[in-house]
Every structure is written in C-alpha cells, then in structure tokens.
Amino acid sequence: MIRTASLALVLATLTACGEPNPTNDSETGTTGGGSTVGGGAAAAVNPLATDITSRTKDAIDRGVGFLRSRFDVAQGAWLVNGKPDAGITGLLVTALATSPRNYRIDDGPFIAKPLAYLAKLQREDGSIHDGTLANYKTSAALQALASAGGDRYGDAVKRARDYLASIQADEGEGYSEDDKFYGGAGYGGDQRPDLSNLSIWVDGMLAAGDERGSDGFKRALKFLERCQNDSEINTMRHEVDGKVYVSGDDGGAAYYPGNSKAGYDAQDDGTLVPRSYGSMTYALLKGYMAADLDANDPRVQSAMRWIANHFTLDENPGFDTSKGEAAKYQGLYYYYFTMAKALSLLGTPTVRDASGREHDWRVALATKLLAEQAEDGSWVNGRNKRWWEAMPELATGYAVQALNACYASLKKTPPAEKS
16 A cells, blocks of 8 residues: 555645645756756755655665565575575665665674675675676675675675676777777676666676776776767667667667667668667766766766656656557666666756756655555555566665665755745
8 A cells, every 4th residue: 555645744745835746747946947957056945845854764764674574584685586686685785774774784684694695605706696697796795795794894895896897898808999888787797788787887886985987987988878869979870680770869878789678769761769768867877977977078968958858757768658658667666766876976956857947856756755655665666567676675675775865865955945
C-alpha cells in the first residue's frame, strides 16, 4: 500500500509554502532565462519546506529497515533467487553506509557480515565477484567496503580500485582513441563497454579516492562524447549490419556509441539516431563531472539542455512508447538513483527547465519517492519489471541511495522560498 496520507501531508506542507505540486514537475524555485544549469541568488530559507528534510530522513530509515529485514544473516549477504549476490549486497551496504545514520562495520552483523562476504570474494587480480559481471560487482563491492569498512578493508579497496583501472578500454587492452569503445567499461571489463557500466565504474573509482579529473576519468571522456547526441561533439558514424547510426542533436545520451535501449529515430537519408534517454543522460552528466568539466563546458551545457527539455519524475524519459506506454517506466528507479548522483556532483540544488522555471530537484525527487514508498518501507517498480526492478531489494536500494543524496544536499543547502 502506498503512503497516500504521508504524501498528502508533504504536499500540504509545500502548498502552505506557496509552492506548486512537485509531483507535477513544478517544484520550488524562481523563473528566469539563461543557462540550463540552476543557480542564481539565494532566497530566504523556507521553514515549512525544510520539513521535507526530516520526512526524507524518516523515509530513508524505513527503507533501511526493510533492507535489514531482507538480509540473510546465515549467509551474510542479500540474496538473488535464493543465492548470495555480490552486486546487490554491495549496493545495499552502500545504501546503509551513506544514509544519515552512517552505518559502519562496528554497528552490527548486518554491516560486518556482508563486508566480510564481499572481501572473501576478492580474487588475485583484485576483482570482487561471484563468477559474473566482474566490473559491475567489483564496483558495487568497492563502494561498500570503502564507505563502511574503515581501515580494515583499506587494502581490499586499493586492490579493487587497481583492478577497475586495469579493465578500462584503453591502450593496455589494445584500444586506440579512434575506437568507439575507447575509455569505456563493460559488465566484465573492456568487453563491449556501455554507459551504464561506465557509470558504476565511475562510482567505484570515486569511492576508492580517485579525484575528479584523474587520468582514468579523462580517458573516459572519449567514450562519453561518443554516447552523446550532439553532432558538434560526436562526429562518429557507426555501420552495423548494413545500417548506419549517427549522432542526433538533442544533447542527451544513449547506451553506447550507436546503440540505445530506448530505440532509434530514422532520418530522411536512412541513417538512424540512437534515442537519448533519462538514465543514460544523467550517467553522461555524472561522467563529465568526474572528468572535472566546468558547468559551462559545451558538453555539460548540451546535456543540461536535454535535461531541461525532459525534466520529469513521472517516467524515465526518452523511450519509444509506440509499442506500449510501459516502455517509459523501464529502469525508473535506476533513473532516480542516477539523477540524484549526477546532480549532487554538479553541485546545484536546482535545475532550470526549458520554460525558465527552476526546480529544486531534491524536494521534487524526495516528494516523489515519499509518495511511492510502501507500508513496509520498500519500493518496487510495478509498471515495468525490466532490469530487475520488480525486485524490491534492488528498487529500494536505488531509492534509498537517491534519498541519501537528496538528504545530504538538503542539509547543506535548505530549500528556499520563491522570490
């Protein structure tokens, strides 16, 4: 059951502040033109809107409670199809460790046991996995060990970080800068990189202590640019099975160069443009932030233009819905998760949409997730089960991490009144 009473109270609070309904994508902020990156003069703190911060913390606590209830104490991990899984375990430990309560290894077996489970999986090459998805699971495990393990797992973190650095598709694997996959990372390493796997690779490298603008992040720029639909930035053409794929010009991002999970748009000359979609565009933005690009960089501004034109929390925007409305709900919680991480790295509490209205993304996203939380504290994607989001542990892990980012930003910069 959805917490409709809680949502009503949140919306009443925002309405009392003179704010429009955030679930309709008209959140806290002022109007104005100019850059698509939010900002501008600071306004007075709104004491009623600030209440969203405490409600966010409560939702996180309830989500954490659900995750703890699903932890398998005997096996020391979270399970997928009845078996311990390194990827989901890493994701969920990180959700707990980055929550407002900052859970650490000494806080109980629900932290200590999964950390020990992950560390035990580490292999000679530094990777941490249970036989599949080496990059994805190592990146997730590294984040958990780095955020919750303290000094006890410092060596494991370093070895995992070195493994991740070694699998980037670069000269060490025989790639040149002319290769469309240069700078990327895939599920198992450099094999057919994609933007989703590069995104979690970025998270792992940042968690291990790599600073923005490091060599690995700079190499990733080539791959990021080739995923972006901006013909002035991305000039590469891709011929696959007799079809030609080229860049569009909306500024968003696809899954990997020449490929999109959201479908394709045919051009008059017969070429195909991989459709940009929300989760990958935020993954692109996060990668650009890790590479230490300035907010005024043309690549960042192009991505923010797409975000401005598609700012919504009701769907993962960009999918082709011609074969059914359910398509737009694919990866919805991953979209929330990636949005929160990317905009946190961007460092602005607001995003300006195409009409010039500024949206406080923290208030909007937190309010949306409050509305969707079930009575037991979980979240689940009931509209599209693709990419495992029908699994409440996974959707809840994404939602808690998204709310953790909202909460941290709200504490640092409280919501402001409309001017």
